[in-house]
Amino acid sequence: MDTLTSSGTAPLGPLLRRITGDEKHGPSAHSTLDVLWVLYDRVLRVTPQTVDDPDRDRFLLSKGHGPAAYYAVLAAKGFIPADWLDDLAGPESRLGHHPDRRLVPGVEIGSGSLGHGLGLGVGTALGLRAQGRTDPRVYVLLGDAELDEGSNHEAIAYAGATGLDTVTAIVVDNASATHGWPGGIAARFTVNGWTGETVDGRDHTALHAALTGHRPDRPHVVVARVESQG
Amino acid sequence: MTAVRTTFLNTAADLLDADPRTALVLADISATAFAPAARRHPDRVLNVGIREQLMIGVAGGLALTGLRPIVHSYATFLVDRAYEQIKLDLGHQGVGAVLVSVGASYDGSRSGRTHMSPGDVALLDSLGDGWRVHVPGHPDEVPPLLRAAAGDDDRVYLRLSERRNGDAYPDADRLRVVRRGGAGAPVVVAVGPTLSATLAATRGRDVTVAYTHTPRPFDAAGLRALAGTEVVLVEPYLAGTSAAVAARALADVPHRLLALGVGATDLRRYGDPADHERWHGLDAAGLRRSIDAFLD
CATH class of the missing domain: 3.40.50.920 (Rossmann fold)
Structure with a gap:
């Protein structure tokens, strides 16, 4: 299996096409692709060999919708065989339109119903801390529309109040929340004590800096802005 | 505070002392009573505030790291309100927890319908995820049920009520x-x-x-x-x-x-x-x- 080591996402194109059958659009059609690539290529301390290591970093895809980019990155990094990509959501496929942790190696949570990942991520961080595992970080990827779900705000308030500094939330913002977020998305977190950065969600250098920009004693949020789907 | 709840509080506090795998997740209910345990085990007694969706999500995350969460509130807040979290954050993730409720169908009758949960067991039935359900009829039945539940990884619901029988039958897991x-x-x-x-x-x-x-x-x-x-x-x-x-x-x-x-x-x-x-x-x-x- 090929393992990509370059920092560009162009080589993901063929993998994405195997999933979507879409010859027309390039990788940039996928809002989460650059964030996922920077995470798996440069940030997350997890490999196909360490998916069960208790000290691995965790990546939780809360926004389970549109997981083609996630599957492509998992295949590119060797977590799943590339030939799994040829059958999305068929009767025998392990890859559905929402991922299932029990079916896909390296997938930390089954998601799809919005607003579950951040609570699970907070619990994961608390469980690691209670066992003295202070090294692993927990990254949770959400969408700006997903933030409509009130459950996220339960988790944002609690993680901030308790200074849960091993959590990084990433909000991919393609301006799809029906009623918007007046005052900005990062402010929803920072008012609760998080540190926050808002960056261009296509700029790998900026993403890497933000995704590694957490500070002691506070959870961290990265808002990754991408082009609006509208 | 009455007997069955006290029995639960004491047994849970003992379990937290004895087994580093156990954790307790609260949403303000009983948090004062568990304050001494929280002082002894600040990383394993977690009061998330009045946030029941988060309470179950946190339990799911704890279980994903190998801990054994005990989650406690009024039945109507624990089960009725957080039904989808129970379905997805526990069942669909393939992890377990011990949910311990108080209030039952109408222990809180003076508080009205908002504090009643006659449908909790039927809701768990609808999940089909192999939930074990205990409905003790006497406080003395509670400690062995809670200890056994804390010792495994199953999905367990312990439904406590202040209504009680005259005698305890701790061995009545079967008819x-x-x-x-x-x-x-x-x-x-x-x-x-x-x-x-x-x-x-x-x-x-x-x-x-x-x-x-x-x-x-x-x-x-x-x-x-x-x-x-x-x-x-x-x-x-x-x-x-x-x-x-x-x-x-x-x-x-x-x-x-x-x-x-x-x-x-x-x-x-x-x-x-x-x-x-x-x-x-x-x-x-x-x-x-x-x-x-x-x-x-």
Whole structure:
């Protein structure tokens, strides 16, 4: 299996096409692709060999919708065989339109119903801390529309109040929340004590800096802005 | 504070002291009572505030890291409110937790419908994820059930009520005969704190009364072994909750089934739990009327 080591996402194109059958659009059609690539290529301390290591970093895809980019990155990094990509959501496929942790190696949570990942991520961080595992970080990827779900705000308030500094939330913002977020998305977190950065969600250098920009004693949020789907 | 809740608090605090795998997740309810345990185990006694969705999500995350979460609140907030989190953050992730509720169907009757959860066990039934359900009828049944639950990785619901029977039967995880009738006599199955009223209601009748504090998994083999033609279920939650499992257990046996329990209607009344028991026909006189009408 090929393992990509370059920092560009162009080589993901063929993998994405195997999933979507879409010859027309390039990788940039996928809002989460650059964030996922920077995470798996440069940030997350997890490999196909360490998916069960208790000290691995965790990546939780809360926004389970549109997981083609996630599957492509998992295949590119060797977590799943590339030939799994040829059958999305068929009767025998392990890859559905929402991922299932029990079916896909390296997938930390089954998601799809919005607003579950951040609570699970907070619990994961608390469980690691209670066992003295202070090294692993927990990254949770959400969408700006997903933030409509009130459950996220339960988790944002609690993680901030308790200074849960091993959590990084990433909000991919393609301006799809029906009623918007007046005052900005990062402010929803920072008012609760998080540190926050808002960056261009296509700029790998900026993403890497933000995704590694957490500070002691506070959870961290990265808002990754991408082009609006509208 | 009354006995069954105190028993739970003490047992849970002991478990936190003894087993570093256990963790407790609260949403303000009982947080004051657990304050000493929280001081001893600040990383494993977690009060998330009044956030029940997060309470279950946190439990799911704890379990994903290998801990054994005990999650506690009023039944209506723990189960009814957080139903989808129970379905997805526990069941769909393939992890377990011990959910311990208080309040039951109408322990909080003076607080009204908002504090009642007659449908909790039926909701867990709808999940089909192998939930084990304990409904102890006496405080002395609680510690062994909680200790066993804390020691495994299953999905367990421990439904506590301040309604109680006269005697404890800690071994009644299967149907335990409390009063034996003649050969072929009707069988009356009392679940949890309905036993005392059931015994009073059937005094003088030739029936077998069997008791269990563990309606899930239901002791189907035990029911088949005891059952004649008539079977009566008496449950302290929504009437008919176990009718389907009893019917499956007796699918190939001609039988008649009466399923008694809490009515489905919001009565819009306050009063004491004993009043609600009477209004739902679950006091001894009400049970006698129903059982007599069914058997005579």
